[in-house]
Amino acid sequence: MAALRSSQASSLLSHSSRHSLPRSSRRTFTSSSIRSSYDDTVQNLRIGKHTRVIYQGFTGRVATGNAKDSLAYGTNIVGGVTPGKEGEHIGLPLLPDLKKAKEQLKPDATAVFVAAPQCGKAIEDAIEAEIPLIVSVAEHIPVHDIMRVASILKTQSKSRLVGANAPGIIAPIGFCRIGFQPLPTFAPGHIGIAAKSGTLSYEAVASITRSGLGQSLCIGMGGDIIAGTNLVDSLKVFEADPETEGIVIVGEVGGKAEEDAADWIKDYLKRTKNPKPIAALVGGKTAKPGRIMGHAGAWAARGEHNSDEKYSILKEAGATMVDHPENFGGVMKTLLEQSGRDVSKIQVSVQTNQQKRGYHTLRRSPAMMRSQQRPRRSPVSQQQQQQKRSLYIAPELRPVPLYPYLSKIEGISLSLDEAPKDGFYLGIIVDRTERSPCIAVAPTADESQIDARVKRFTYDWQEGPSNALISQAIEYLQLDSAPQAAKQQIHQLIASLAKMYKEKEAIILSGCVSVGGSGNLKLHQPSVTLMFDDAAYRSCKRQEDVHRLRQKEQEDPAELEAENDGIVYVRLDDPDAKIGTLVNGAGLAMNTVDALRLHGGHATNFLDTGGKATSETVKKSFEVILQDPRVKVIFVNIFGGLTDGGMIANGILLAFKEVDMKNVPVVVRIRGTNEEVGQKTIAESGLGLDAFDKFEDAAKRVVEIANSR
Structure with a gap:
């Protein structure tokens, strides 16, 4: 245990960190409905003209603009809630809490337009009020806040959540x-x-x-x-x-x-x-x-x-x-x-x-047109937020967050050696289907076999894993011949990791262990993965001690530069890559790289400007992409949903004006909101840009250029 004995580590990560996840008494809600489980609330998703909708955070700027557009569309909005306020807002009832809103407005659904730090509590309030449908749109809600919400949802049969x-x-x-x-x-x-x-x-x-x-x-x-x-x-x-x-x-x-x-x-x-x-x-x-x-x-x-x-x-x-x-x-x-x-x-x-x-x-109506033309952020944020990323702890610092939890397990050691293949894998991760944390174990430490043999044992986030569940997980590891001391250490290790998982708001805590010659357990440091939720710190300033361990100097400078501007950039390690990509939206960015490959093209990067793309972020995206010398052509693929096609076109023109484009040609595909304006702007720019509306045509052209350079 010499590697774990560090007063610096102990002081850095005390269990009583003042920024740890708030402890609340266990909240359960008993439904008066004849429905028996959360699964039975799926039919609450069948919304329509009959649906009476309220807003939480009703008087906020984003909620107000959204409500006006939805009203113009035909949505039956009957009012909203802002804590401490009562009266009228945009001609509709404004109430100070959900209890009054439930009694007076009789809502079928609530749109939760509340900033990330308070959003988890707002969803819980809606569950307590038994609102049938709860729609949460905010980004950057801490994962463990949603785990707590998911735990509560399972105790009732009235409310259904969409999001977050x-x-x-x-x-x-x-x-x-x-x-x-x-x-x-x-x-x-x-x-x-x-x-x-x-x-x-x-x-x-x-x-x-x-x-x-x-x-x-x-x-x-x-x-x-x-x-x-x-x-x-x-x-x-x-x-x-x-x-x-x-x-x-x-x-x-x-x-x-x-x-x-x-x-x-x-x-x-x-x-x-x-x-x-x-x-x-x-x-x-x-x-x-x-x-x-x-x-x-x-x-x-x-x-x-x-x-x-x-x-x-x-x-x-x-x-x-x-x-x-x-x-x-x-x-x-x-x-x-x-x-x-x-x-x-x-x-x-x-x-x-x-x-x-x-x-x-x-x-579009004139009001809606003006709303769509404004640069829009994905709701809801009280300040400019960066894209979410999770924090991985570098190998040399992994003992630091582990120390307070492993130091209480007598006999266990942290080894710098690679795990032997006859060891085994264990950890605490997320089971997304069950919406809860789980113990994940595999009776092997062979990297080629772990994924195929891993088994999950889910448990309630609020209760933690029971001793019986931990014993079931250990039984799957097939340790009949292991010393009793080692089995006891494995039990304590799983319990400690589950405790650390909740207290430090982790996403993955895992590693490979083996039984040493002394009969005691070894946790092999090279196999350890420690992944923590970045949103807990960015949104709520919790877990500052953990996030101080981030080593930015070891990260890709281009990725860091993009992150500072709210852009997600990932350099792809493809030896045949020549095509830089600039896309709005993570899913669309992934699919763009996929679809280019089908047309014979290879992308140098994944880049998501986000739903809040502006002319400046488009310009910055070009700067980041062009740092990669492999780039021979840039493909801009924009679908104008929340993003305005005309604004994107202006951003491209701004890049050509203020960025050294290094004679790299650009192919632009713009569809969706204001696509005609964007396409016309590109066509009339005099910059010789290729502009398309169909993806296939644009992809063929960008691959043709890449192959010729």
């Missing part, structure tokens, strides 16, 4: 929006869409709209590690919804939501005589292993399949796979025809719905 870090939920056929989706993209119709990625879903929506099919219901799962509503929940709603004729799934790297969806699809196709056709996409096939690709949840843990494998799993289950969201409209029309459904009748129904409403979703 999600665009929300929208029913175009009922003109009901709860979230911040770009309204001009949507049209009332009969295709249900469930998506992890906001930008990829907007592309899918636009394709479906152009095909004349429209959308019945679109559910944003969100890009965080834990989602209140997942893909299977959405599929259950689409199956039961009489307005939904076809289904689109948009997945990405990280978690098992797509695998769970595949299992559901297999069962659905077996038990249904004329099933609704299902098309799917999985972004992140070329994601860099071990890196977070923009979204907080866009990374694969032990035992999780990568995007390429999930693509195959969905295909084998019976979903029709597409490689770019631009293709969903044509594919879905074909699938509907093959299933015997009358596509022309569906298209006529779409047109009738639009005429009845007297409002075409592709025509």
Whole structure:
């Protein structure tokens, strides 16, 4: 234990850190409903004209602007809540708390437009008030805040959560929006869409709209590690919804939501005589292993399949796979025809719905136009926030956060040697399907076998793992011949890691261990992974002691430079790479790299400007991309959802004016909001830029240029 005996480590990471996660008494809510579990609340997702919507954080700037747009769209907003305020706001009732709002406004749903530090508590308040549908859109909510929320959700059967870090939920056929989706993209119709990625879903929506099919219901799962509503929940709603004729799934790297969806699809196709056709996409096939690709949840843990494998799993289950969201409209029309459904009748129904409403979703009111033209941040933030990234502790510093927890286990040692293959793996990680932490163990330390043999034992975040559960995990490790002292140390190690996991707001705490010649346990430092939630510090200033361990001097300077400007940049280690990419949205950025590969192109980087892209961030993105000498051509792929196409075009012009472009050609593809303005600006710039609206045409051109240089 010499390596662990450090007074510096002990003082640096005391258990009673003043910035640790707030301790609250266990909150459970007993529902008076006849429903028996959280799973039964999925039908609360069926929103429409009937849905009475309130806002939490109603008087905030972002909430106010969003509510005005949603009212103009047709959403039945009946008021809102801001603590300590009462009266009227934008002509609607304003109440000081949810209890009064529940009594007086009788809401069916609440849009939680509350900043990340307070968002977890706001969601808990909505659960306590038994609001049937809770939609949380904020980024940067600490993971353990959402774990606490998920633990509470499992104790009740009245409230359903969408989010967090999600665009929300929208029913175009009922003109009901709860979230911040770009309204001009949507049209009332009969295709249900469930998506992890906001930008990829907007592309899918636009394709479906152009095909004349429209959308019945679109559910944003969100890009965080834990989602209140997942893909299977959405599929259950689409199956039961009489307005939904076809289904689109948009997945990405990280978690098992797509695998769970595949299992559901297999069962659905077996038990249904004329099933609704299902098309799917999985972004992140070329994601860099071990890196977070923009979204907080866009990374694969032990035992999780990568995007390429999930693509195959969905295909084998019976979903029709597409490689770019631009293709969903044509594919879905074909699938509907093959299933015997009358596509022309569906298209006529779409047109009738639009005429009845007297409002075409592709025509914007002046107020909405001004709102869409402003640079928009993804709600909700009280200050300029950087993209979320998680903190990994460098190998030489791993004993520091471990020390206070391992020092109490008598006999255990921290070894600098590689773990022997006959050792075993253990840790505490997140089970995204169960929305809870879990003990993860594998009876091997062989890196080539751990993923295939890892088994998870989930437990309640608030209660922690029981002794019985820890014993079950140890039993799976097949340690019958191990000394009793070693078994006891393993039990204590798992319990200590679970304690550290919660107290220090970790995401992964894992490593390989072995039994030494003395019969005592060795934890092998080279195998240890310590990953902590960055949002806990950035949003709430918790865990400062842990985050002081970050070694920025050892990180990629270009990635750090991008991070300082709210841009997520990841350098890709492809020896054939020549194409720099600039994209708005993490999911779209992943899919851009994937789709370029299908056309024979190789990207030098992943770059997500974020939904809050401005002319300045576009200019900065060019500067970061051009630091890589491999770049021979830059591909700008923008889908204007929240991002304005005209503004992006101005940013490109600004880059050419103020940045040394090094004679690197640029190919631009702009679709969505103000696409005509953006394309015209590019075409008339006099800079010789290639401008396209179709992704395939743009990809072919950028690959052609790359191959010629």
